[in-house]
Amino acid sequence: MSGPLSSTVATLCDEIAGKIGPEAGGQLRQIGERLGEPLRVAIAGRLKAGKSTLVNALIGRRVAPTAVGECTRVVTRFRYGPADRVDVVCRDGRRISLPLDDDGMIPQRLGVPATRVAYVDVTLTSEKLRDLTVVDTPGLASTDTMVSARAEEAVGVSTAPFDADIDADSAGEVAAAEAVVYVFTQAVRADDVRALDAFRDSSARLASSPINALGVFGKVDTLVGGPGDPWPVAGPLAEQQAGLLARTVSDVVPVVALLAETAEAGRLTAADGAALRELAELPMEQLRVMLASVDLFRTRPAPLDAAQRERLLSLLDLYGIGFALAQYAADPQLSTGELVRRLVAASGFPRLRQTLQESFRWRADAIKAGWALGRLERLAGHTRDEKDREILRDAVERLLRDPAYHRLRLLDAAQRVATGTVRLPADWEAELTRLATSEDPRWILRLPNASADELAAAARDAANRWRVYAVAGAGPAQSRIAQVAHRGFHLLAQQVTR
Ligand SMILES: Nc1nc2c(ncn2[C@@H]2O[C@H](COP(=O)(O)OP(=O)(O)OP(=O)(O)O)[C@@H](O)[C@H]2O)c(=O)[nH]1
Ligand SMILES: [Mg+2]
Numbered sequence: 352m353s354g355p356l357s358s359t360v361a362t363l364c365d366e367i368a369g370k371i372g373p374e375a376g377g378q379l380r381q382i383g384e385r386l387g388e389p390l391r392v393a394i395a396g397r398l399k400a401g402k403s404t405l406v407n408a409l410i411g412r413r414v415a416p417t418a419v420g421e422c423t424r425v426v427t428r429f430r431y432g433p434a435d436r437v438d439v440v441c442r443d444g445r446r447i448s449l450p451l452d453d454d455g456m457i458p459q460r461l462g463v464p465a466t467r468v469a470y471v472d473v474t475l476t477s478e479k480l481r482d483l484t485v486v487d488t489p490g491l492a493s494t495d496t497m498v499s500a501r502a503e504e505a506v507g508v509s510t511a512p513f514d515a516d517i518d519a520d521s522a523g524e525v526a527a528a529e530a531v532v533y534v535f536t537q538a539v540r541a542d543d544v545r546a547l548d549a550f551r552d553s554s555a556r557l558a559s560s561p562i563n564a565l566g567v568f569g570k571v572d573t574l575v576g577g578p579g580d581p582w583p584v585a586g587p588l589a590e591q592q593a594g595l596l597a598r599t600v601s602d603v604v605p606v607v608a609l610l611a612e613t614a615e616a617g618r619l620t621a622a623d624g625a626a627l628r629e630l631a632e633l634p635m636e637q638l639r640v641m642l643a644s645v646d647l648f649r650t651r652p653a654p655l656d657a658a659q660r661e662r663l664l665s666l667l668d669l670y671g672i673g674f675a676l677a678q679y680a681a682d683p684q685l686s687t688g689e690l691v692r693r694l695v696a697a698s699g700f701p702r703l704r705q706t707l708q709e710s711f712r713w714r715a716d717a718i719k720a721g722w723a724l725g726r727l728e729r730l731a732g733h734t735r736d737e738k739d740r741e742i743l744r745d746a747v748e749r750l751l752r753d754p755a756y757h758r759l760r761l762l763d764a765a766q767r768v769a770t771g772t773v774r775l776p777a778d779w780e781a782e783l784t785r786l787a788t789s790e791d792p793r794w795i796l797r798l799p800n801a802s803a804d805e806l807a808a809a810a811r812d813a814a815n816r817w818r819v820y821a822v823a824g825a826g827p828a829q830s831r832i833a834q835v836a837h838r839g840f841h842l843l844a845q846q847v848t849r
Contacts, residue, residue, distance in 0.1 A: 353387050354716025356758055359750070360723045361386040367746045371739040375730060379743075382726050389431065390715040391484045391527070396534030398490025401569040401608045405534060406487045408611035408700060409707075410477050413618060414456050415487050424465045427457065430484040432474025442469045482712060486528055529722040530563040530711055533600060535592065536570045559599070560769030561784055563718045565710050566596055566603035567703065572610070578642040578673020581607075582699075597777060598769075601710050601784075610674075610698035613666045614691045623666065624687035626659050630672075631679035642673050671697075717788045721762040724751075757835075757842055761787040764835040773828045779820070782813065783832070786839050792847050806847040814840035 353361065364383035368376045385391075394402045403415040410429060439447045439461050452458045461468060571585035585605040593603040613619055630638070630653060641651040648669065649660055663672055674697050678685055695701065711718065724747065731743035751760045765787035767773045768780050775783065785795045793799050796809045814837050821833035 353719065356716045356720035356756075356762070357386040357723070359756055359759065360720050360727075363746055363750055364723070364727075367742055371734075371742050372736050375734045375736070375739045375743065378730055379727075382723050382730075385529075386719055386723055389480070389482050389484045390529055390711060390719060391428075391486060392530045392532060392711060393486040393488055393528035394532050394534065395488050396490065396567075396569070397536065400490065400534040400536045402490070402534050403487050404612045405532075405567065405569065405606070405608040406485055408608055408615045408698075409479065409483075409485055410475065411479050411615045412455065412475065412477060413612060413616040414451070414473065414475065416456055416459060424489050425461070425468045426470040426489065427473060427487045428470055428484060429473045429475060429480060429487070431477065431480035433476065434474065435476060436474045438472040439463055440469045440472050441467050443467075446472075482715065483707075529718050530565075531559050532565050532567055532707075534567045534569045535603070536568075536573075560766065561598065561601040561781075562714075562721060562765060562769050562788055563711075564600045565706065566592065566600040567608075568592060568603050568605040569608050571605045571699070572607045572668060572670035576669075577644065578669050578676075581670065585699075598771070598780075602706055604699070604703045604706050606699040606703050607670065607697070608700075609666075609668055610671045610694050611700035611703075613671070614694040614698065615700065617691075618666055619687060619691055619694070621687050623663065624690060626655055626663065627672070627675045627690075628679045628683065628685075629654055631676045631683070638676060642669055642676075645669065648672070667694075714788045717758070717762055720759060721766050721787075724759065724763055725766065757839060758787070760835050761839045764832045768832060773832055775829060775832065783836050786836065786843070792843055795843065803847050807844045810840050810844035810847060814838075814844060 361383045364379045364386070368379040368383070371379070394406055396402050399418075401417075403417045406415045406429065407413045407417070414429070415427060435451055437449045437451060437457055439449060441447070441463060447462060449458055449462065457471065457473065461471070568585065568589045571581045571589075574581045574584050574588075582605075589603045589605040593600070596603060633641075633653060637651070637653075641648050641653060645664060645668075648664060649657070653660075655663075667675060671694065674694070675690060678690055678693055727743060727747050731740055731747060734740045734743060750756060751763055761783075765783050768775050768783060782795075785797075789795050792806045792810065793801060796806060796813065798806060798809055801809065817833045817837035817840060821830045821837055825833055
């Protein structure tokens with residue numbers, strides 16, 4: 352399951368675990384074991400941002416409760432397993448197995464007070480989890496806005512939306528992941544950037560950066576209100592946010608998670624399709640009024656009973672209903688299956704899936720190896736026994752110096768820059784990140800159609816630029832990073848001409 356970089360670090364962990372004391376040795380074995388598991392991605396964001404809805408869309412099943420229930424207050428880990436199974440893991444270590452409820456969801460009541468639950472461990476037979484473990488976290492914003500207001504008063508400046516009151520479990524669980532998806536629900540402002548930074552600090556053990564963090568701009572259907580098309584606004588807004596957050600996340604992808612969940616989890620039935628088709632036959636003016644607000648949709652005369660209306664709202668909300676009605680108006684014979692396919696497209700989910708693929712799945716080996724290197728370094732810094740510390744430091748250094756593992760060295764350098772330990776100009780940083788996390792020269796050099804010769808020339812150019820930067824433009828820390836990048840591009844040039 353694990354790639355070459357992770358395996359190398361795992362072997363190192365194995366080798367030195369026997370040479371050092373039991374405490375550090377135990378931690379080392381844990382790091383080694385984690386390297387063999389699928390990449391663990393935490394979904395983080397404010398309260399009610401649509402995190403669980405997104406999780407369901409990603410898994411392709413509606414298992415995570417949304418909106419209500421105890422479960423939205425605890426951390427839930429979804430991983431691949433040979434059978435569907437829900438284990439409530441208590442803080443005292445007890446595990447209590449629960450069946451999924453009749454709808455195939457995690458039960459509303461866990462049988463243990465949420466405060467005593469460490470996390471809920473869910474294994475599912477879903478193929479989508481084979482190479483990705485997804486961790487759903489409770490919302491990050493305070494439920495008590497009074498606290499924030501008082502804090503603002505006391506400090507005299509606006510406190511960031513989710514800095515002071517990050518749920519300790521969420522922060523811990525995010526820190527225990529190797530990658531993170533932040534879900535936003537509104538345009539990111541300058542103080543959101545500060546908030547994100549604060550969040551990053553509080554979960555600093557994760558060292559989230561564009562290498563392992565992705566932004567999702569959720570609920571974009573609610574941006575414009577009613578059934579209006581949100582995409583002309585959502586696209587440019589997300590792009591702006593990506594610019595603003597360039598040092599924090601690799602991209603910001605807009606999505607209507609609700610539509611993605613409904614479509615991906617196969618929730619829209621033929622009966623729903625029939626109800627929508629019937630509704631689509633109403634005169635346009637009547638529909639326009641009905642779709643102007645949720646209240647109007649619930650109350651205006653139409654050939655639907657109250658339960659049907661509620662169901663359509665919960666599956667599609669106004670934008671989704673409006674979208675479906677427009678499809679039926681244009682093509683009354685449309686099958687429910689085809690409508691579902693079009694809903695997926697309208698949700699923006701395909702782009703998110705592709706981005707996750709590129710930023711996480713394809714990079715999983717590099718992300719995991721980088722994560723482990725960070726852990727090893729921390730362990731080397733914290734271990735009480737001086738001899739153990741020495742052995743750990745020495746082993747990591749030897750590994751990073753080994754020319755055969757220059758990719759690890761690059762990763763280490765890229766992480767230092769991405770997490771702000773060493774500052775580089777933004778475009779240099781982006782180039783280093785690409786070089787460290789990918790094996791595709793066309794992607795690294797941003798020359799999708801180049802020939803091998805052109806790639807080699809571009810790689811040599813880049814190597815030269817970094818060499819000049821190492822000598823001339825930079826301080827000692829930058830210079831060391833630049834030398835690593837220089838060598839990386841030099842090796843890349845050799846690789847493409849081979
Ligand atoms: N219109 C619309 N509603 C959404 C979307 N995504 C989620 N929702 C709704 O927003 C509500 C909250 O969604 P959840 O997925 O439970 O949000 P959450 O972030 O997991 O919430 P907590 O875990 O309680 O913090 C639910 O009623 C969802 O149906 C979306 O893209 N569009
Ligand atoms: Mg939730």
